[in-house]
Amino acid sequence: xxxxxxxxxxxxxxxxxxxxxxxxxxxxxxxxxxxxxxxxxxxxxxxxxxxxxxxxxxxxxxxxxxxxxxxxxxxxxxxxxxxxxxxxxxxxxxxxxxxxxxxxxxxxxxxxxxxxxxxxxxxxxxxxxxxxxxxxxxxxxxxxxxxxxxxxxxxxxxxxxxxxxxxxxxxxxxxxxxxxxxxxxxxxxxxxxxxxxxxxxxxxxxxxxxxxxxxxxxxxxxxxxxxxxxxxxxxxxxxxxxxxxxxxxxxxxxxxxxxxxxxxxxxxxxxxxxxxxxxxxxxxxxxxxxxxxxxxxxxxxxxxxxxxxxxxxxxxxxxxxxxxxxxxxxxxxxxxxxxxxxxxxxxxxxxxxxxxxxxxxxxxxxxxxxxxxxxxxxxxxxxxxxxxxxxxxxxxxxxxxxxxxxxxxxxxxxxxxxxxxxxxxxxxxxxxxxxxxxxxxxxxxxxxxxxxxxxxxxxxxxxxxxxxxxxxxxxxxxxxxxxxxxxxxxxxxxxxxxxxxxxxxxxxxxxxxxxxxxxxxxxxxxxxxxxxxxxxxxxxxxxxxxxxxxxxxxxxxxxxxxxxxxxxxxxxxxxxxxxxxxxxxxxxxxxxxxxxxxxxxxxxxxxxx
Amino acid sequence: xxxxxxxxxxxxxxxxxxxxxxxxxxxxxxxxxxxxxxxxxxxxxxxxxxxxxxxxxxxxxxxxxxxxxxxxxxxxxxxxxxxxxxxxxxxxxxxxxxxxxxxxxxxxxxxxxxxxxxxxxxxxxxxxxxxxxxxxxxxxxxxxxxxxxxxxxxxxxxxxxxxxxxxxxxxxxxxxxxxxxxxxxxxxxxxxxxxxxxxxxxxxxxxxxxxxxxxxxxxxxxxxxxxxxxxxxxxxxxxxxxxxxxxxxxxxxxxxxxxxxxxxxxxxxxxxxxxxxxxxxxxxxxxxxxxxxxxxxxxxxxxxxxxxxxxxxxxxxxxxxxxxxxxxxxxxxxxxxxxxxxxxxxxxxxxxxxxxxxxxxxxxx
Numbered sequence: 001x002x003x004x005x006x007x008x009x010x011x012x013x014x015x016x017x018x019x020x021x022x023x024x025x026x027x028x029x030x031x032x033x034x035x036x037x038x039x040x041x042x043x044x045x046x047x048x049x050x051x052x053x054x055x056x057x058x059x060x061x062x063x064x065x066x067x068x069x070x071x072x073x074x075x076x077x078x079x080x081x082x083x084x085x086x087x088x089x090x091x092x093x094x095x096x097x098x099x100x101x102x103x104x105x106x107x108x109x110x111x112x113x114x115x116x117x118x119x120x121x122x123x124x125x126x127x128x129x130x131x132x133x134x135x136x137x138x139x140x141x142x143x144x145x146x147x148x149x150x151x152x153x154x155x156x157x158x159x160x161x162x163x164x165x166x167x168x169x170x171x172x173x174x175x176x177x178x179x180x181x182x183x184x185x186x187x188x189x190x191x192x193x194x195x196x197x198x199x200x201x202x203x204x205x206x207x208x209x210x211x212x213x214x215x216x217x218x219x220x221x222x223x224x225x226x227x228x229x230x231x232x233x234x235x236x237x238x239x240x241x242x243x244x245x246x247x248x249x250x251x252x253x254x255x256x257x258x259x260x261x262x263x264x265x266x267x268x269x270x271x272x273x274x275x276x277x278x279x280x281x282x283x284x285x286x287x288x289x290x291x292x293x294x295x296x297x298x299x300x301x302x303x304x305x306x307x308x309x310x311x312x313x314x315x316x317x318x319x320x321x322x323x324x325x326x327x328x329x330x331x332x333x334x335x336x337x338x339x340x341x342x343x344x345x346x347x348x349x350x351x352x353x354x355x356x357x358x359x360x361x362x363x364x365x366x367x368x369x370x371x372x373x374x375x376x377x378x379x380x381x382x383x384x385x386x387x388x389x390x391x392x393x394x395x396x397x398x399x400x401x402x403x404x405x406x407x408x409x410x411x412x413x414x415x416x417x418x419x420x421x422x423x424x425x426x427x428x429x430x431x432x433x434x435x436x437x438x439x440x441x442x443x444x445x446x447x448x449x450x451x452x453x454x455x456x457x458x459x460x461x462x463x464x465x466x467x468x469x470x471x472x473x474x475x476x477x478x479x480x481x482x483x484x485x486x487x488x489x490x491x492x493x494x495x496x497x498x499x500x501x502x503x504x505x506x507x508x509x510x511x512x513x514x515x516x517x518x519x520x521x522x523x524x525x526x527x528x529x530x531x532x533x534x535x536x537x538x539x540x541x542x543x544x545x546x547x548x549x550x551x552x553x554x555x556x557x558x559x560x561x562x563x564x565x566x567x568x569x570x571x572x573x574x575x576x577x578x579x580x581x582x583x584x585x586x587x588x589x590x591x592x593x594x595x596x597x598x599x600x601x602x603x604x605x606x607x608x609x
Numbered sequence: 610x611x612x613x614x615x616x617x618x619x620x621x622x623x624x625x626x627x628x629x630x631x632x633x634x635x636x637x638x639x640x641x642x643x644x645x646x647x648x649x650x651x652x653x654x655x656x657x658x659x660x661x662x663x664x665x666x667x668x669x670x671x672x673x674x675x676x677x678x679x680x681x682x683x684x685x686x687x688x689x690x691x692x693x694x695x696x697x698x699x700x701x702x703x704x705x706x707x708x709x710x711x712x713x714x715x716x717x718x719x720x721x722x723x724x725x726x727x728x729x730x731x732x733x734x735x736x737x738x739x740x741x742x743x744x745x746x747x748x749x750x751x752x753x754x755x756x757x758x759x760x761x762x763x764x765x766x767x768x769x770x771x772x773x774x775x776x777x778x779x780x781x782x783x784x785x786x787x788x789x790x791x792x793x794x795x796x797x798x799x800x801x802x803x804x805x806x807x808x809x810x811x812x813x814x815x816x817x818x819x820x821x822x823x824x825x826x827x828x829x830x831x832x833x834x835x836x837x838x839x840x841x842x843x844x845x846x847x848x849x850x851x852x853x854x855x856x857x858x859x860x861x862x863x864x865x866x867x868x869x870x871x872x873x874x875x876x877x878x879x880x881x882x883x884x885x886x887x888x889x890x891x892x893x894x895x896x897x898x899x900x901x902x903x904x905x906x907x908x909x910x911x912x913x914x915x916x917x918x919x920x921x922x923x924x925x926x927x928x929x930x931x932x933x934x935x936x937x938x939x940x941x942x943x944x945x946x947x948x949x950x951x952x953x954x955x956x957x958x959x960x961x962x963x964x965x966x967x968x969x970x971x972x973x974x
Binding site for chain 1: 625626627628650651653655656728729732768769770772
């Protein structure tokens with residue numbers, strides 16, 4: 001895995017703390033604790049780093065001064081203002097200020113905040129959250145009235161704070177001791193983790209030193225960046241799903257006291273900006289961190305994002321897509337496609353696919369399949385075998401001999417990482433593990449939330465049978481196959497079964513065939529008529545008389561002839577390309593009881609003379 | 610007979626949110642318990658009010674405030690907070706005077722239910738804590754007293770976070786301009802004056818003459834003479850925190866609302882170089898009667914010429930045929946804002962308001 005690069009944006013600062021990114025105008029806002037100022041600085045590409053001209057360092061300007069130990073800044077660019085927490089205002093226990101970005105004028109939004117630290121702004125609700133280092137409170141603040149609502153009052157020297165997009169949880173960096181990252185339920189004010197913390201210094205091999213401000217790594221919100229001050233002096237990344245914590249660029253020369261963190265997720269490459277005691281530095285993220293890219297591309301024609309967490313395909317709202325299915329389980333032989341490009345960019349040479357059935361353990365798969373590979377000599381696709389490396393479960397990511405690069409266009413289909421013949425029904429989950437040679441890549445560079453492919457497997461065929469044919473003579477009389485019906489009413493009904501015990505039936509249809517390519521529907525049904533989310537269940541019918549008696553409860557023949565009644569039914573099971581489970585059944589009888597058409601000649605009267 | 614007076618030592622806090630005059634009042638009262646201060650964060654007082662209130666149209670309703678104080682800081686055994694409501698303000702003030710005289714506890718009083726923050730029109734209640742009273746005779750044993758002064762801590766400040774200083778007003782001003790019955794639609798207290806106090810053990814009335822609202826305006830020099838008289842007669846310069854009057858000089862009186870409800874603002878500026886607080890005296894513009902003394906941060910009032918210049922600039926009138934300017938303030942706004950009246954500038958029948966912060970107010974009548 002390549003190392004991220006750390007570059008200085010500017011130096012000579014007086015204890016820079018909070019930082020915010022204006023991605024539109026390529027600038028940073030930050031506060032200096034000692035100088036008591038809110039400042040802004042331009043960032044590339046509108047200026048350059050180092051000795052470039054114009055130098056970003058020369059673009060620093062003061063927006064507001066006279067702030068008493070400011071801690072954090074967040075900006076509401078639509079309103080043209082910044083919000084700043086200050087810690088040591090005389091006569092109060094800290095304030096939240098609203099500062100006009102144009103003229104630097106300040107107004108108090110709220111005060112007596114217990115030593116406020118990191119700020120989370122929720123402009124959609126006109127409110128903000130902050131934590132009080134001195135009084136251990138997490139507060140919700142109404143930006144209009146200044147009203148404060150204490151959410152939890154028992155934090156241990158809290159400093160860092162982020163809130164989830166759904167506003168259900170906050171993650172707080174507590175300096176303790178012990179230092180820990182905690183998850184707080186914002187509706188109940190309770191700690192939402194099993195032990196009261198997400199990670200804690202000294203527990204489970206975790207080291208967490210003087211944690212300061214936090215930032216989401218990306219919009220998936222499955223990981224955090226944590227600034228850790230001296231003596232650690234690092235920025236770390238915490239995966240909230242695996243709880244793995246790693247140092248961002250283990251060998252990076254982090255300046256003294258990393259404090260504030262902000263991520264520019266809209267740029268490419270993505271950047272992490274960090275304030276330190278005297279500097280602002282920038283780290284390029286994309287060289288080692290691909291949290292937004294898919295791991296599994298899809299199964300057959302079904303994209304991975306159209307597969308529900310319980311393993312069903314649903315493309316029925318994708319207008320114009322030729323393969324439209326709904327609540328479809330998988331079965332048969334499945335082509336799984338993966339992001340081999342990203343695997344390589346994550347320094348992988350091999351991958352392993354792990355499979356779990358019905359929430360059992362993930363175990364590696366070791367199977368072989370054939371696929372096509374372009375032969376640059378014969379100029380044709382050759383059928384080649386794909387298999388794990390000998391005596392392992394690792395598949396080598398193919399690189400071409402002519403340039404040692406991966407060329408997906410030389411494979412058909414491209415990006416195929418597994419062709420798996422499913423068998424037993426169940427709920428399966430697949431995930432990818434990357435290797436550099438024989439060694440697993442650690443920490444896992446793949447985002448945990450995207451590294452799961454859930455598949456519901458159902459290979460059980462449906463039951464399809466015409467149980468019996470009945471004529472309403474009257475009385476109702478069963479007509480056996482090959483019987484000839486010569487008397488009674490022209491009224492028939494059918495007792496049929498079109499049933500899937502796993503409740504994955506797609507449709508059934510009963511049709512009468514006779515004569516010269518003649519046909520007439522008897523009855524039919526399909527899943528969409530029974531579609532009722534969140535239920536995915538519809539099993540069809542068993543031993544049921546059709547036509548269903550609405551409005552008529554019988555079927556009538558159009559003419560005397562031998563008739564074959566044909567019952568067909570599909571299940572929703574797909575292999576990613578097609579439905580795969582179809583069953584049919586037929587019975588034949590002869591209907592000869594319709595009235596004959598008799599032509600009676602009309603006598604011709606003689607004309608009058 | 611010398612008048613009876615009782616001033617309590619109650620800390621003064623401003624509201625920490627624009628809707629929190631109730632919680633701030635509760636906080637001040639609990640910290641003013643003579644039995645020992647009970648310190649509760651204002652946000653916790655607010656949380657207790659919200660969980661106890663019974664009338665949703667209030668930010669702080671009387672039940673919420675009463676129960677919050679009862680639960681957060683119970684009174685000594687044998688005592689308990691109660692809601693006193695009456696259609697007669699003199700009965701309410703009598704019992705407030707009686708209670709302060711006998712128990713030395715501050716009283717939560719509802720001044721009125723008018724909106725007082727333009728940005729939060731839904732907030733229409735104004736709670737204060739009464740911390741002192743002056744009557745002609747002690748209310749204990751005298752069921753009919755003449756109320757002379759009321760001292761109270763008003764948590765509603767011009768800007769969030771401003772320092773609160775005690776306001777001392779004449780009883781006439783208190784009854785005429787400040788204390789008003791509930792007008793909140795849907796409230797069970799409509800038409801009543803409200804205080805949170807202990808259940809009454811004595812009844813009576815505390816009356817005062819009404820303020821004169823119209824008349825011939827006395828000249829500024831006479832206003833100054835009246836102010837000096839009240840300082841001397843009421844010994845205002847001996848009362849905390851107005852002692853700086855002794856080392857201060859009055860500035861030019863500012864006439865506000867000359868046509869109706871007129872008053873003079875007379876700021877006093879300290880002779881010493883450090884100026885941290887500025888005593889200000891208000892007198893009736895028609896009678897010269899004392900209305901109020903309070904303290905604000907040293908304020909440089911906008912001069913008439915400056916107000917006209919700003920107004921004409923805003924109106925885009927370089928050479929108007931006629932231009933006038935006068936200080937105005939809505940007489941019913943019972944907040945500190947009366948310390949900072951607005952210049953109403955009329956040029957060629959177009960009107961604009963200039964606030965003391967030199968900001969413009971366009972919705973002037």
